[in-house]
Amino acid sequence: MSKFLTFNCNLENFIDDLQVKLRHNNEKIETLLEEENKTYYNFVKPLQMMEEELEHFFTPLSHLNSVNNSEKTQEVYTQAIPIITEYSTKISQNIAIYKAYKTIAENENATLNYEQKRVLELNIQHFELSGAHLDEQTKARLQEINIRKSELSNDFSQNILDATNAFEYTIENEADIEGIPASDLQSAKFEEDGKTKYKFTLQMPSYIAYMTYGKNRDIRQKLYEAYVSRAPQNAAIIDELLALRQEMSELLGFKNYAEYSLATKMAPTPDKALEFLESLLDNSIEQAKKELEELQESAPHQLESFDTAYYGEILKKAQYEIDEEEYRPYFEQKSVVNGMMDFLEKLFTIKFELQEETLWHEKAYAYHIYENEKLKAKIYFDLEARDSKRGGAWMSNWQAHCTNEAGEEQLASAFIVCNFPPSSDTNPSLLRHDDVVTLFHEMGHGIHHLLSNVNENEVSGVNGVEWDAVEFPSQFLENFAYEPHVLKMFAKHHETSEVLSDEMIEKLVRAKNFLSAMGMLRQLEFSIFDLQLHTKLYKGEEVQNLLNSIREKTALIPTPEYNKFQNGFSHIFAGGYAAGYYSYKWAEVLSADAFYAVVDEGIFESQTALKYRDIILHGGGAKSMQDLYIDLMGREADTTQLLRLNGIYA
Numbered sequence: 001m002s003k004f005l006t007f008n009c010n011l012e013n014f015i016d017d018l019q020v021k022l023r024h025n026n027e028k029i030e031t032l033l034e035e036e037n038k039t040y041y042n043f044v045k046p047l048q049m050m051e052e053e054l055e056h057f058f059t060p061l062s063h064l065n066s067v068n069n070s071e072k073t074q075e076v077y078t079q080a081i082p083i084i085t086e087y088s089t090k091i092s093q094n095i096a097i098y099k100a101y102k103t104i105a106e107n108e109n110a111t112l113n114y115e116q117k118r119v120l121e122l123n124i125q126h127f128e129l130s131g132a133h134l135d136e137q138t139k140a141r142l143q144e145i146n147i148r149k150s151e152l153s154n155d156f157s158q159n160i161l162d163a164t165n166a167f168e169y170t171i172e173n174e175a176d177i178e179g180i181p182a183s184d185l186q187s188a189k190f191e192e193d194g195k196t197k198y199k200f201t202l203q204m205p206s207y208i209a210y211m212t213y214g215k216n217r218d219i220r221q222k223l224y225e226a227y228v229s230r231a232p233q234n235a236a237i238i239d240e241l242l243a244l245r246q247e248m249s250e251l252l253g254f255k256n257y258a259e260y261s262l263a264t265k266m267a268p269t270p271d272k273a274l275e276f277l278e279s280l281l282d283n284s285i286e287q288a289k290k291e292l293e294e295l296q297e298s299a300p301h302q303l304e305s306f307d308t309a310y311y312g313e314i315l316k317k318a319q320y321e322i323d324e325e326e327y328r329p330y331f332e333q334k335s336v337v338n339g340m341m342d343f344l345e346k347l348f349t350i351k352f353e354l355q356e357e358t359l360w361h362e363k364a365y366a367y368h369i370y371e372n373e374k375l376k377a378k379i380y381f382d383l384e385a386r387d388s389k390r391g392g393a394w395m396s397n398w399q400a401h402c403t404n405e406a407g408e409e410q411l412a413s414a415f416i417v418c419n420f421p422p423s424s425d426t427n428p429s430l431l432r433h434d435d436v437v438t439l440f441h442e443m444g445h446g447i448h449h450l451l452s453n454v455n456e457n458e459v460s461g462v463n464g465v466e467w468d469a470v471e472f473p474s475q476f477l478e479n480f481a482y483e484p485h486v487l488k489m490f491a492k493h494h495e496t497s498e499v500l501s502d503e504m505i506e507k508l509v510r511a512k513n514f515l516s517a518m519g520m521l522r523q524l525e526f527s528i529f530d531l532q533l534h535t536k537l538y539k540g541e542e543v544q545n546l547l548n549s550i551r552e553k554t555a556l557i558p559t560p561e562y563n564k565f566q567n568g569f570s571h572i573f574a575g576g577y578a579a580g581y582y583s584y585k586w587a588e589v590l591s592a593d594a595f596y597a598v599v600d601e602g603i604f605e606s607q608t609a610l611k612y613r614d615i616i617l618h619g620g621g622a623k624s625m626q627d628l629y630i631d632l633m634g635r636e637a638d639t640t641q642l643l644r645l646n647g648i649y650a
Helices: 013-036 040-067 070-093 095-107 112-130 135-165 182-188 204-214 218-229 234-251 257-262 270-297 305-320 323-332 331-348 431-451 471-482 502-510 514-532 541-554 582-601 605-618 625-633 640-645
Strands: 168-171 189-192 195-201 348-353 365-371 376-386 392-399 412-420
Touching: 013 040, 013 070, 013 095, 040 070, 040 095, 040 392, 040 412, 070 112, 070 135, 095 112, 135 234, 135 605, 168 218, 168 502, 182 189, 182 195, 182 431, 195 204, 204 218, 204 412, 218 305, 234 257, 234 541, 257 270, 270 305, 270 514, 270 541, 270 582, 270 625, 270 640, 323 392, 323 502, 323 640, 331 348, 331 376, 331 431, 331 605, 348 376, 365 514, 392 431, 412 431, 431 471, 431 605, 471 605, 514 541, 582 605, 582 640, 605 625
Parallel strands: 376 412
Antiparallel strands: 168 195, 189 195, 348 365, 365 376, 392 412
């Protein structure tokens, strides 16, 4: 059973195959429920593995729809979502399964291990949060809500992708592209009617390039306005989603969706989470105002939202004598990936081995991971931007480490997806340092899932981890992308192999927290908006009015009226972060504290790093992260380390 799955997705027959699989699953559930003497091994374990195998089947479709989006993947995925949602909702509301889990938890409490107890605890909670104990009419309505929510989230994401791909701005005047890095110009350049022209889009590498280096302020404004006003039709989706979330929460006995969301998180209440965010805001606001004053001094006119990246780059160069473009030749994509693996091998005593295989795209590739010379997991990389790929960066898991009913081991697998500058035969993919940080971040998620030693798939790897703790391992790892010893492992000029100099590394480290308090305010704006948006029912203009009221404190530069940020806020309307965006900062407290413990011990000599592997990474979601963290550090997290990490001194 330790063999990895072969990536394959038959789009033509997918819906038929899915329906056959679900019909088989429903029959198996009925058979399992007929068992008179239900135990963990004859009831819970088979159900777990049945769901794991369904994940194996469905994940390739969702992955393809994100990385090789086409009319066909959209069509099949759109058909599949209500089918899989209806199935999942029915299971989550099946009172017979719920009662069986409760009975098994009571009868076998003395004999089950902590992993098995955690599976039962989380399942019972999940059943109750899904309304399994409610009347049939209420359960039917909850099922309708879940199906509609899934459809709306998919539509929200697709609208953004379509709007992103629909916009392009063509530049013919050479003066308007002066200062743009050569590698970005190479990607933008095309010939038309015998003329050389340059096309800029809302895809991240292209958009960031012009907003950061483009001298023409009018063009920056056009790009910015197009970006922040994408997908206006999503406003109606937001209204419907918020109404459905509020209705669902009330049906389940909660005042609002924020209370419902935090029932499965580390933060005890929405008020406590808001208190945490407000504390960070109070500690950051004065430094942010000083940063803005410095930024304003570098501009010959009053700053607007579409100016900050451009003048920020000018100020960074002036203050730190740092030019991001000077660094990119040292961050060639393949070199960075290989160097990151060398670092992980040394830090955690693991090993990566490249595999030769054909995947969903020619730029995708895979590695096996070994620990103690034993094959442990498989990781897939798809790192370059293209029109058919959803924007952003993410890790998604496919297989979880576990054992099946026969005690056979299944190994874990996961995908790391980014949108870095595309490479060609003549043009390598040269990364910004921010891209390097992003890669380390997603890899942190990846190894959290892949190095799990847990034998119950529902709490293995990232499964079962509280949502506001799931960013801890990713943020922990991304911090090392600034460490000099780590940078020297991969920051080598792609043409000369010259290692990034100590002077350049020192500048990079000093510039790390450039405008960090302003950045903190921006993230806090998103987090506070998300939490407050889900504390009562907002609709129509009330959504914008709420965001505007928060911006009165967080947005030091007035936000233009055409900025409809919420219509592109995929994390909370098309992802899993609704009433949970604060998790990034909550988890950052854990990551900053653990990171400094490793650094203070000398990184590669760190015993805390090995304990982190053995406790956090091996432990998966089989214990609360609160308990695992105390096992790691011998205490609760020191919240002041978060401000230290961001260079904020109140």
